[in-house]
Amino acid sequence: MMKIYSFVLCFFVVTVVGGQELESLLGFEHYNNPEILVVTNRLQTNSDSLVFYNQVDISNAIRAFMVTYSDSAFAIVPSTIKGYIKAHDYPGADYVVFVHGDGKTFLHAAVRGLDIQNTYGVQVIVFAWPSRRDDGAVISNFTSSLDNLKVSSGHFDALIDSVDQIRSSYLENNSSAAFTLFLHSLGNEYLPQFVEGTGYLKSHQPFDNLVINAAAVNSKDHAAWVEKLNIQKQIYINSNAKDVNLNGLRIISAYGYLVGELLLEPVAENAVYVNFTDAIGFKLPPGRSHTYYIGEHVSESPNVRNYYYELFHGRQPNLNNKCMFKKRGDAFGWDFIY
Numbered sequence: 001m002m003k004i005y006s007f008v009l010c011f012f013v014v015t016v017v018g019g020q021e022l023e024s025l026l027g028f029e030h031y032n033n034p035e036i037l038v039v040t041n042r043l044q045t046n047s048d049s050l051v052f053y054n055q056v057d058i059s060n061a062i063r064a065f066m067v068t069y070s071d072s073a074f075a076i077v078p079s080t081i082k083g084y085i086k087a088h089d090y091p092g093a094d095y096v097v098f099v100h101g102d103g104k105t106f107l108h109a110a111v112r113g114l115d116i117q118n119t120y121g122v123q124v125i126v127f128a129w130p131s132r133r134d135d136g137a138v139i140s141n142f143t144s145s146l147d148n149l150k151v152s153s154g155h156f157d158a159l160i161d162s163v164d165q166i167r168s169s170y171l172e173n174n175s176s177a178a179f180t181l182f183l184h185s186l187g188n189e190y191l192p193q194f195v196e197g198t199g200y201l202k203s204h205q206p207f208d209n210l211v212i213n214a215a216a217v218n219s220k221d222h223a224a225w226v227e228k229l230n231i232q233k234q235i236y237i238n239s240n241a242k243d244v245n246l247n248g249l250r251i252i253s254a255y256g257y258l259v260g261e262l263l264l265e266p267v268a269e270n271a272v273y274v275n276f277t278d279a280i281g282f283k284l285p286p287g288r289s290h291t292y293y294i295g296e297h298v299s300e301s302p303n304v305r306n307y308y309y310e311l312f313h314g315r316q317p318n319l320n321n322k323c324m325f326k327k328r329g330d331a332f333g334w335d336f337i338y
Contacts, residue, residue, distance in 0.1 A: 025108065026069075027115035027294055034069045036117055037084045038110050039162075040128040041155035050076050052106040054130045054144065056152045062159060067110040074107055081125075081162050085170045088123060094178040094313045096120075097163055097207075099127045099156075101185025101216065102145045108132070115294045116182075119305075120312045127159055131186065139252055145186060153193040160194070160231060164206040178314020180209040181232065185245070185260065185290065188215035195228040207232040208314035212271075214238060214260035214290050216249055222259050226268035234316055235271040237333075239263060242277055244286035260290075263332050272319070273333030279304070280338070301338050 041062050042052040050065075066079040098116060100109045106128045113126035129152055131145040163179060171177055183191065191212070210232035229235060239260050240246075246261040257264060267273060276292060279301070283289040288296065298305045303324045310317045319325050325334040 025111050028118055031069055031114055031118050033117055033123075034114070035088075036067050036110055036113050036124055036126060037079065037081065037088075038065050038067050038106065038113065038126045038128050039063070039081065039159060040065070040106060041152050042106060042128065042130045050078075052128070052130075054133050054148075056130055056148050056155070058151055062155045062162075067107075067114075069111075069114060074110065081166065082170055085166050086172075089171055089173045090123075091174050093174055094122050094180070095125060095166075096122045096180045096182050096312050097125045097127065097159070099129070099181075099183040099187035099190060100131070101187050101214075102131050102142055104128070105132050112294075116312070119294055119298060120309050122180075122312050125163075127156070127187075129155070129187075142186075142249070142253060146189070149186070149189050149193070153190065153197050156190045156194060160206065164204075167206050178208045179206060180211060180312050180314055181207045182211045182213060182312070183215070184213045184293075186216040188212050188217045188259070191229065192217065192225040195225050205231060205233055208234070209311050209316075210235045211311050212237045212259065213293065214240065214243060214246065215258060216246060216255070217259045218255055219257045219259045219262060219264040222264070223266045223268040227270050229270070235268070236311060237263075237268075237271050237273050238276060239273070240276040240280050240289060240292070242280070242282040243289050244282060244284065245290035248286070265331060267331050267333075274307075274325070274336050275328065275332060275334065276336045278338075279336040297338075303337060307336070 039062050040052060041056055043055040043057040045051060064079045064081045064084060066077045066084055068075045096116060098113050100112055104112065109126050109128035113124040117124040130148045133141045133144055167179060210229065212235065226235065237259065241262050243261045246258045249255060250258060263273065280289055280292050280297065292304065293308045307317055307324065319334060324337050326337060328335055
């Protein structure tokens with residue numbers, strides 16, 4: 001199994017990247033918590049350049065970086081998971097491990113993590129895997145991302161192992177911290193690989209919540225791998241049948257119906273299913289129907305914000321709250337009320 005580097009860098013490297021090209025993606029003009037830990041398995045030419053390519057570094061372990069946004073620029077500093085966590089071991093802090101979807105650069109992933117971190121008041125650890133080609137080709141980008149996923153399952157295993165170490169050894173001032181594993185869109189493909197490819201399953205549950213959000217994973221037989229997951233206390237599966245991104249992906253790819261759009265029986269007995277079709281539905285541009293845990297939906301709907309706030313802080317949302325949830329007549333859990 002791959003392990004994260006534990007050595008201390010013998011030199012201090014800082015790369016500053018202008019943020020103008022990413023400003024349209026930023027959810028805040030100013031971040032109250034502008035530092036974030038980004039873990040990656042992207043290939044670099046060397047440790048000095050901190051240039052991250054759309055290719056898995058299969059010869060090395062995952063690496064950690066502290067990314068800070070200030071004065072319209074990003075500072076990227078090599079770090080370690082242990083060192084970062086110990087420096088940010090605040091009483092009362094809860095943690096979200098965020099695995100992004102397709103089409104993200106290293107900095108895109110960091111920005112999305114910062115938005116989650118500052119929207120919900122949690123400490124976010126981003127897993128920035130290679131998922132964006134430079135040529136902008138949609139179909140070939142998706143294909144290359146799938147290839148990268150297949151060869152990097154060991155890096156995902158190492159990330160889960162590192163979180164287990166954090167909970168057991170690194171939190172001296174915050175031993176009661178909650179941990180949520182939040183996977184969005186194509187990032188959810190790491191889960192079936194995790195349970196079926198490696199068989200590396202924790203028996204003592206490093207995560208309180210595992211959130212399968214807008215998953216770009218085949219819906220057929222999904223219960224088989226979901227029910228094998230045991231690294232969490234509770235699983236939540238969020239879907240929107242009118243998710244434009246996932247509807248389009250099904251049309252242009254060999255994928256069938258996807259977990260994040262249309263659920264197929266049998267459903268997993270160990271998961272809570274929450275359907276956002278009536279709440280979110282069809283929206284343009286497409287991202288509005290796909291990425292509904294940040295942005296306008298959080299601003300417009302206290303229910304959306306409160307739902308994800310509970311999940312990200314390791315709690316179980318009250319499914320008996322009739323102002324937020326409506327029990328479905330079929331086997332697919334609850335409809336979410338906007």
